[in-house]
Each structure stands twice: as structure tokens, then as C-alpha cells.
Amino acid sequence: MRRDKPTCLLAVIGLLFWVLSLKAAAAGQDSSFAQAIDRFASDVAIPTYQTLYERFSDLDESVGKLCATPGLESHNSASAAFRQAVLAWSAAEVIRFGPIRQENRLERIFFWPDTRSRGLRKIGADLAKGDIDAETELEGRSVAVQGLPALEFLLYGTGHEGLADIAGDAKRCAFAKAVSGNLVKISQDLDKVWKDPGGYQKILRNPGTDNPIFRSDGEVIQEILKSGAELVELVAVAKLQSPLGEDANSARPKRAAFWRSGLTVGNIKANIQAVVKLQERAQLSDMLPEAERGYARNLNFEAGQVTKPLESLIEEETTWSALLRDPESRSLLQYALNPLNGMKDILSIYYPEVLGLKLGFNSLDGD
Amino acid sequence: MAINRRKFLAGALASGLGGARLAKASSDHGGFISSAKIGDNFAAIQLDEAGRIVRSFPLPDRGHDIALSPSHRQAVAFSRRPGNFAVVLDLESVQPAFQFKSPANRHFYGHGFFSSDGKLLFATENDFDAELGCLGVYDARDGFRRVGEYDCHGIGPHEALLLSDRKTIACAIGGIATHPDYPRQKLNLAEMAPSLVYLDYRTGSLIEQVFMPSDLYQLSLRHIVEGPDSTIWFCGQYEGPATEAVPIVGFHKRGQPLRFIDLPPELNARARYYAGSIAINGDWSQVAVSFPRGNFLVTIDSTSKRLSGLLESSDICGIAGAGKDFLASNGQGELLQLDGTVISANRFSWDNHLRAF
Numbered sequence: 238m239r240r241d242k243p244t245c246l247l248a249v250i251g252l253l254f255w256v257l258s259l260k261a262a263a264a265g266q267d268s269s270f271a272q273a274i275d276r277f278a279s280d281v282a283i284p285t286y287q288t289l290y291e292r293f294s295d296l297d298e299s300v301g302k303l304c305a306t307p308g309l310e311s312h313n314s315a316s317a318a319f320r321q322a323v324l325a326w327s328a329a330e331v332i333r334f335g336p337i338r339q340e341n342r343l344e345r346i347f348f349w350p351d352t353r354s355r356g357l358r359k360i361g362a363d364l365a366k367g368d369i370d371a372e373t374e375l376e377g378r379s380v381a382v383q384g385l386p387a388l389e390f391l392l393y394g395t396g397h398e399g400l401a402d403i404a405g406d407a408k409r410c411a412f413a414k415a416v417s418g419n420l421v422k423i424s425q426d427l428d429k430v431w432k433d434p435g436g437y438q439k440i441l442r443n444p445g446t447d448n449p450i451f452r453s454d455g456e457v458i459q460e461i462l463k464s465g466a467e468l469v470e471l472v473a474v475a476k477l478q479s480p481l482g483e484d485a486n487s488a489r490p491k492r493a494a495f496w497r498s499g500l501t502v503g504n505i506k507a508n509i510q511a512v513v514k515l516q517e518r519a520q521l522s523d524m525l526p527e528a529e530r531g532y533a534r535n536l537n538f539e540a541g542q543v544t545k546p547l548e549s550l551i552e553e554e555t556t557w558s559a560l561l562r563d564p565e566s567r568s569l570l571q572y573a574l575n576p577l578n579g580m581k582d583i584l585s586i587y588y589p590e591v592l593g594l595k596l597g598f599n600s601l602d603g604d
Numbered sequence: 605m606a607i608n609r610r611k612f613l614a615g616a617l618a619s620g621l622g623g624a625r626l627a628k629a630s631s632d633h634g635g636f637i638s639s640a641k642i643g644d645n646f647a648a649i650q651l652d653e654a655g656r657i658v659r660s661f662p663l664p665d666r667g668h669d670i671a672l673s674p675s676h677r678q679a680v681a682f683s684r685r686p687g688n689f690a691v692v693l694d695l696e697s698v699q700p701a702f703q704f705k706s707p708a709n710r711h712f713y714g715h716g717f718f719s720s721d722g723k724l725l726f727a728t729e730n731d732f733d734a735e736l737g738c739l740g741v742y743d744a745r746d747g748f749r750r751v752g753e754y755d756c757h758g759i760g761p762h763e764a765l766l767l768s769d770r771k772t773i774a775c776a777i778g779g780i781a782t783h784p785d786y787p788r789q790k791l792n793l794a795e796m797a798p799s800l801v802y803l804d805y806r807t808g809s810l811i812e813q814v815f816m817p818s819d820l821y822q823l824s825l826r827h828i829v830e831g832p833d834s835t836i837w838f839c840g841q842y843e844g845p846a847t848e849a850v851p852i853v854g855f856h857k858r859g860q861p862l863r864f865i866d867l868p869p870e871l872n873a874r875a876r877y878y879a880g881s882i883a884i885n886g887d888w889s890q891v892a893v894s895f896p897r898g899n900f901l902v903t904i905d906s907t908s909k910r911l912s913g914l915l916e917s918s919d920i921c922g923i924a925g926a927g928k929d930f931l932a933s934n935g936q937g938e939l940l941q942l943d944g945t946v947i948s949a950n951r952f953s954w955d956n957h958l959r960a961f
Contacts, residue, residue, distance in 0.1 A: 334846065335846075338844075338845050338846065339845035339847065340845070341793065341794040344793060344794040345794070348794075350783075350786055350789070350791065352735075352781075352783045352785075352786070352791055353735060379795070380794040380795070437847075440847070446870060446873075448873075449847055449848075449849065449873065450846050450847060450873075452873070452874065471789070474786060474787060474789075475785075475786045475789060479785045479786060492785070596897075597896055597897075597899070597918060597919025597934075597935040597936075598641060598919060598935035598953040598955075599880055599896035599919050599920075599921035599934070599935045599953075599954075599955070599956055600878070600896045600897040600919055600935075604668065604684060604685065604714065604826075604956060
């Protein structure tokens with residue numbers, strides 16, 4: 238078919254505009270990815286780890302005071318500091334890549350779930366041996382004795398009563414001080430590595446062929462979204478579903494995180510709030526086209542559906558095992574699984590689809 | 605080692621790879637089989653030697669690898685970990701497919717193999733409460749009744765093979781502890797101990813176990829294939845910090861340490877610490893390894909251990925030897941020859957492994 242010149246010219250101009258608009262869209266996406274990565278590093282990761290370092294330092298100080306002056310008051314102070322440390326960690330759990338995955342830091346801070354009670358057995362054996370003092374370096378020892386679950390057992394587990402007594406329990410307290418000191422060192426390293434302009438943030442902010450991990454901004458965004466989705470899945474499957482069981486009779490409260498300290502629900506709530514903050518502070522929704530930003534609002538809505546009932550459960554001040562036995566609170570916890578699945582889908586399916594970052598079927602989870 | 609794609613393509617073309625001229629595998633039947641995801645459903649799909657769909661067997665959930673009986677009349681599709689079903693498929697459509705399960709305190713890891721006489725089926729399994737890996741032994745002549753198990757001497761056995769001497773089982777030990785109550789969560793990353801294990805086929809006793817070197821203790825060994833000169837080729841996935849360049853492909857000869865293949869740095873970085881599948885061609889001259897996260901596949905000369913080819917394809921994972929060459933599959937439903945020719949395009953996703961028979 239022959240075309241006259243003006244038609245041809247129009248077609249060429251149209252094509253040119255189309256190509257230019259595609260290029261502009263790609264450039265716009267590149268810059269929105271880069272901005273989100275910048276904000277993730279500056280406004281999410283760095284302040285989160287700084288707070289973690291501060292709370293772990295406070296905890297270490299409180300445990301030191303408990304060992305120096307045993308008694309109910311100092312035990313209460315150490316408990317309060319432990320609570321703050323767990324909440325700071327709960328916020329940091331949303332970052333599941335980078336320096337936290339180096340040197341086994343994640344497992345050293347939070348070796349959980351401990352399906353075979355390694356921590357309990359190893360702490361029991363170490364306590365019996367009595368070879369851990371406040372200055373003992375734990376880094377070379379099992380991850381099961383290095384972090385928050387170990388410290389929780391020492392402060393709240395069987396035999397902790399001596400810590401709140403004026404006579405104290407020097408051996409147990411020294412072990413607790415070694416653990417809190419270890420947590421300070423790990424969090425200090427995290428804080429330092431993230432704040433170093435030539436450290437991990439440089440890797441995040443400069444993807445390319447020379448980058449050891451990321452070849453494009455898109456890969457970094459993929460990692461950030463995957464990190465949020467992973468935490469939501471961990472909360473749903475491991476922190477909620479596993480202890481809930483099929484019914485009240487098959488509930489297994491000791492499968493939950495932080496059940497000894499009564500911080501199970503607080504940990505879950507802080508995890509979900511951290512996912513919301515990740516989206517908000519990194520302004521992830523800015524990467525989405527205007528028409529697709531409903532996904533970001535949906536994420537906040539679903540998160541609210543999880544945290545509101547959790548808040549009411551926290552206010553009840555009932556023990557975790559009683560919550561799992563009570564039909565009303567069980568149904569609230571069961572219900573939370575639905576919006577959690579919604580949150581996971583938004584982060585692992587909808588965001589990546591809209592942003593053109595969907596991972597292949599065979600790449601989703603190694604096997 | 606530089607990759608010369610053009611040279612590879614020239615070599616592939618010279619070897620006679622053509623659209624309808626796939627070299628026939630060594631059996632009288634000939635064909636391929638793979639698990640797949642079709643919409644929200646799962647199936648095992650049997651193909652003829654030219655890659656055309658012959659029949660589809662529904663699976664109750666996502667499948668993984670498929671073990672073929674020596675006669676190639678029967679196949680067993682395993683569920684993906686932590687699944688507990690296996691489906692017995694009659695490749696000649698005489699008997700209806702039927703399902704059997706792992707015991708309640710075990711789950712499958714997705715791989716297995718038949719004994720050389722076809723009477724027994726071995727399946728890699730997780731004794732998850734004890735955190736031990738084992739090979740479940742099933743009687744193929746008695747409705748796949750479980751008749752025993754062999755200790756795998758490590759956590760997380762994945763692919764296992766009966767070697768060509770018919771006396772030795774090789775098993776890739778991934779080293780990662782998992783529990784079905786925490787699906788797909790890795791419970792012991794700080795204390796992994798992956799290895800390659802050789803067992804006596806008749807007794808299950810340990811013949812040799814070679815562990816990953818200490819600097820690679822988080823390299824989970826997953827997939828293996830037998831090569832020439834009594835070598836076992838392996839590939840894996842690295843669970844350590846994502847800032848280190850580590851090899852994820854290698855080979856082993858009994859009595860020696862594990863040896864590794866260094867991919868060119870740009871390919872190694874693209875692989876994102878994950879190799880999906882490994883296969884060898886019919887004359888054992890080439891080993892192929894797929895990297896679905898990197899969207900490529902390489903071939904390696906099994907004698908010189910040098911890279912001989914590269915194929916770029918999105919979400920490529922399944923590979924099977926097809927005569928002197930290979931056939932590969934990807935998550936877009938394509939079956940490809942290694943010159944990039946798509947011989948079949950389907951509106952579903954091929955799963956990780958493709959088997960030739």
C-alpha cells in the first residue's frame with residue numbers, strides 16, 4: 238500500500254513521540270527508583286539501626302546495673318529496657334538484607350524460630366559450666382546463646398527469680414551482661430556500616446555492572462519490596478499461624494517469639510508498623526503511576542486491620558497462652574491472617590507488577 | 605574465561621541442532637517430562653521427542669522433579685518441598701495416575717530415583733523433628749509402600765542419583781534445616797554444613813562424605829549429575845552475605861576435595877547466587893547449568909572444564925540432555941534449543957526441572 242508523504246510524516250512523528258515518551262517514562266522511573274533508594278538508606282535503614290544501637294546500649298547499661306545492684310527495682314528497669322530493645326529490633330526486622338545478613342548478624346541477634354530448643358539446651362549447659370562472665374566474647378559461640386532469645390530466657394525464663402532478689406544470681410546476671418554487651422557490639426557495627434558513605438549505602442545507591450550485588454536500581458527496589466514481604470510472611474506463618482494451631486486445644490503458645498517476656502503481640506504489632514513506615518519513609522508509592530497508588534493506600538488499610546485488634550489485645554494485658562485459649566481473642570488473631578496475606582500480595586505481586594519488576598516463576602524462591 | 609556466544613552458536617549449529625531435528629534420547633520411547641504451573645493449577649506434562657505435548661497429569665499442588673523408571677513406562681512426580689505427595693504416572697496411559705505420601709513425620713525434598721531394576725524408588729526426605737535427612741525407600745511393585753530408609757548423614761538432602769556403576773548413590777546435602785510448620789524458612793543459616801555424600805546402594809552405608817570448604821559453608825549443594833571419569837558435577841545456591849563473589853558450580857572426584865568452576869565475574873554476579881538445575885548431554889561431553897535469577901544458562905566442556913556456551917532466556921531453569929545437545933525450559937512456557945530456537949511456546953510456566961527419557 239502506498240502512503241502519501243504527509244501521512245508518512247505524521248506516522249514518523251507519531252512514532253518519534255511514542256519512542257520519546259517511552260524513554261521519558263523509563264527515565265522517570267529510573268529517577269523515582271533512585272529517589273526511593275536514597276530515602277530508604279537515609280530515612281529508613283540509618284535511623285532504624287541508630288535507634289537499635291541506642292536501645293541495645295540502654296539495655297546493656299540496665300543489665301549492668303541489675304548485676305551491680307540486684308533487686309526488684311533494677312530487675313524492673315532491666316525488663317523495661319528489654320522491652321524497648323525488642324521493639325527497636327521489631328522495627329529493624331523489616332530490613333532483611335545487607336549488613337544484617339553479613340557475619341550472621343540476624344541469627345546472632347534473633348535466632349528464631351528455635352525449633353529444637355538449641356538455645357535452652359546451650360544456655361543450660363553454659364550456666365551449669367559457669368564459664369561465662371560479663372566480659373566473655375560470645376561472637377565465636379553458638380548463635381543460640383548470643384541474642385535476644387537468650388537474654389529473654391536469662392531475664393524471664395526458669396530460674397530468673399534470683400535476679401530480682403537482693404541476694405542476686407551473679408552467674409546468671411554475668412551471662413545476661415555478656416549477651417547484652419554482644420548485642421551492643423553487633424548493633425554498633427550495623428550502625429557504623431550503614432552510616433559509612435563508602436559502605437553498604439554506596440552499594441545500594443550505585444548499581445551497575447561494577448556493583449558486586451545490584452546491576453540496576455530496579456534490583457535494589459526488588460530487594461526492598463522482597464524484604465517487606467518476607468517479614469509479613471514471617472509474621473503470618475511463623476509468629477501467628479504456628480502458635481495458633483488448628484484450634485484452642487492444639488495451640489502451641491511456646492512457639493511464639495518473646496512469649497516468656499509477654500512481648501509476642503507487641504513484637505508483631507511493631508513488625509507491621511515497620512512495614513508501613515518503610516513504605517511511608519521511603520515514599521515507595523511515589524514510584525507508582527498516579528492511577529496505581531491505591532496499592533499503597535491498601536497496604537496501610539490492611540496493616541490497620543492487623544494492628545487495631547492487636548492493640549486491643551495488648552490493652553487486655555492477658556498472657557499470650559490465655560489469648561490463644563480464649564475464643565474471642567483467637568478469632569481476632571486468626572482474622573489478622575487475612576489482611577497479612579493482602580499486605581504480602583501488595584509487596585510481592587502488585588508493586589513489582591506495576592513497576593515491571595516481577596521475578597520469574599523459577600526465581601521466586603530457591604529450590 | 606571469556607564467553608564467545610557467537611562461537612557457541614556456530615558450534616551448536618554445526619552439531620546439527622535444528623527445529624525438528626532434536627537428537628533422540630537413548631530410549632525406544634523418547635520424550636521429555638516436567639512439572640508445570642498452568643494458571644492456578646499444577647501438572648506434570650509429558651512431551652514427545654520434538655517437544656510436543658503428549659499428555660498432562662494433574663498434580664494436587666506444585667511439583668518439582670520427576671523420577672523415571674528404567675523402562676521409561678512409569679514416572680513419579682514429587683511435590684516441591686515441603687510437600688508430602690508423590691504421583692505415579694503411567695507414561696503409556698495404561699494405568700490411571702495414583703498418589704502416595706511420605707510418612708507424617710517426613711516430607712519430600714522433590715527429588716528421587718528408581719533402582720536399576722525398577723523395583724524400588726528412593727526419595728530424598730526430611731525427618732524434620734530430628735533435623736535429619738534421609739532417603740525413603742519405596743517398593744514400586746507393592747503400591748509404593750515405604751519399606752525403609754537410608755540415613756543421608758546431613759540436613760537437607762536434595763537431588764540424589766544412582767550412579768552408572770549401579771552400586772553407589774550420590775546425594776547433594778543442602779545443609780539447610782527447614783520445618784513444615786515454618787514453610788520455606790531457613791532455620792540454621794549460621795550453622796550450615798552442606799556436603800556431597802556417597803552411599804552404598806545395597807546397604808545405605810556411608811562410603812564417602814565431602815564437606816564444603818569452611819569459607820563456603822553457606823553454599824547449599826542442591827543439584828547433581830554424573831559426568832565422565834567418575835565425576836559428580838554439582839550446582840547450588842549461596843545463603844551467605846550478598847557482597848561476596850562465590851562459585852556456585854563445581855565437580856567432585858572420589859577421594860579428592862570439591863573443585864569449583866569460576867564463571868566470568870559478570871555472569872557470576874548476574875546469577876545472584878542461585879543455580880537452578882544441572883544436566884549432562886548424551887555423550888557426556890557437555891554439562892549445562894541454568895541460572896533462572898540471572899536469566900541465562902551455560903554449558904561447560906566436561907573434559908576441559910571450560911565454558912563452551914551461553915544461552916540468554918528469561919527465567920530459564922529446566923534442562924535435559926537431548927542426544928548430544930540439550931533442551932531447556934523456562935517460566936514463560938517455552939522449550940528452547942541452546943541456539944535460542946524456541947521449539948514450543950505454551951501459556952503456562954515450566955517448573956525447575958526437565959527430564960529426558
